Amino acid sequence: MIPTLKVVLVRRILLATVAATSLVLAGCGGSDSGGGGLDDVKVSSAKSPKVTVDKGFKASKTTTKVLKEGGGDALASGDAVKVNYVAVNGRTGKQFDSSFKSDKPLTLTLDEKAILPGFVKGLEGKNIGSRLLVAIPPKDGFGKAQSQLDIKKNDTMVFLFDIVSKVPTEVSGSAKKLPGDVPKIVFDADKHPSGFSKTSKTAKKITKQSANVVIHGSGEEIQQGQTLTAQYVGQVYPDGAVFDESWTSSARSFQVGAGQLIKCWDEQLVGQKLGSRIVLVCPGDKAYGKTPPEGGKIKKDDTLIFAIDLLDAS
Known part of the structure; x- marks a missing residue:
């Protein structure tokens, strides 16, 4: 029982609290051609990138596309990692969050009790320094509507992730x-x-x-x-x-x-x-x-x- 008691939008709603239902960890997703696939998603080269997703995008399983291979260590289960991200609703094609604008990376722990299953599937095994596109179907996402984000129960989400760094595992001093x-x-x-x-x-x-x-x-x-x-x-x-x-x-x-x-x-x-x-x-x-x-x-x-x-x- 963590002493944290609440979840707030938007960065916090993407994380599951310990009080929430436990999430199931699974392996990395493979390629998925449903809804046109990630090959049809466009990412601009701007400092705060724009992710263009056609309306009605759907995925049947969590799918990852590596846009740039990083040279750092591969992420493993249990790692805490800093990422920058852009989040897009596949149904509407609209962006609903981005960390690039504030330049404040989000810290995720690749743990079945800590984050959405799609984050674990999409990020685990990928190298630090990589840029990824990850399509997350409802079963690996929230599993229910999120009215604050205009996300419906059956919506697929598309994330652009830049894997910035791992969090240290030990203190020193x-x-x-x-x-x-x-x-x-x-x-x-x-x-x-x-x-x-x-x-x-x-x-x-x-x-x-x-x-x-x-x-x-x-x-x-x-x-x-x-x-x-x-x-x-x-x-x-x-x-x-x-x-x-x-x-x-x-x-x-x-x-x-x-x-x-x-x-x-x-x-x-x-x-x-x-x-x-x-x-x-x-x-x-x-x-x-x-x-x-x-x-x-x-x-x-x-x-x-x-x-x-x-x-x-x-």
């Missing part, structure tokens, strides 16, 4: 000691944080939130409203149940400082440097308070503690 009253990090066999154990000085009750830097990264400061990609583990303070973690699956992305996360994350992560590992201690009023997630391991007013690796922001 100068090590810092945790204060003696903060629970110690417990590590798994791969040396990733897996929880916490209390110390003899650990306070039983916490009233103020705190952010403790244990690896000081040298990246840029996280800005309010950015999409952060991170690995983390969350536990009931001081050494209670671990209620969520990402290291055994893949990094996750969420918007910070925009009211979509618990207050502690929004208030304490903005301004931290990328490449850092942060231990957050979040008292109940800065976590879930009186309304913890139903059916979970968090009770009303529980204090929570997190170890978070800040990998990337865009």
Whole structure:
């Protein structure tokens, strides 16, 4: 259970939240001549490219056409990757989103629980630096109408993707000691944080939130409203149940400082440097308070503690 609770248009609606129905990962799509195929789609050479799709374009399966082969590593399942994109509705031939205009790449994690199935099928196995066209049929897309985007249930979407870069998988920087009253990090066999154990000085009750830097990264400061990609583990303070973690699956992305996360994350992560590992201690009023997630391991007013690796922001 990620602490993110909402999805917003348009960049966020293209991603599935953990609370959404799990998506099925499949292999890369092959060629598909349905609806004229991607050979009939035209892409301009402008800095902010125009993608021309004939009205009524349909695809029966996710199809990828490589327009330019990149020289970087191939993308694999679980990779977090930055892409620029143009999105077009095949039914209308109209563009409904583009990251090129804002020059802010979207970060996607190639994970069955994180994004639309068509994104995984279209991008997995492709090289960094590549430009692709990807046709995504309804079964690999939203699966239902999206009135905000004028997308109907049976619409095919066409995406132009520029694969910009991979997101780092590990943090690096100068090590810092945790204060003696903060629970110690417990590590798994791969040396990733897996929880916490209390110390003899650990306070039983916490009233103020705190952010403790244990690896000081040298990246840029996280800005309010950015999409952060991170690995983390969350536990009931001081050494209670671990209620969520990402290291055994893949990094996750969420918007910070925009009211979509618990207050502690929004208030304490903005301004931290990328490449850092942060231990957050979040008292109940800065976590879930009186309304913890139903059916979970968090009770009303529980204090929570997190170890978070800040990998990337865009």
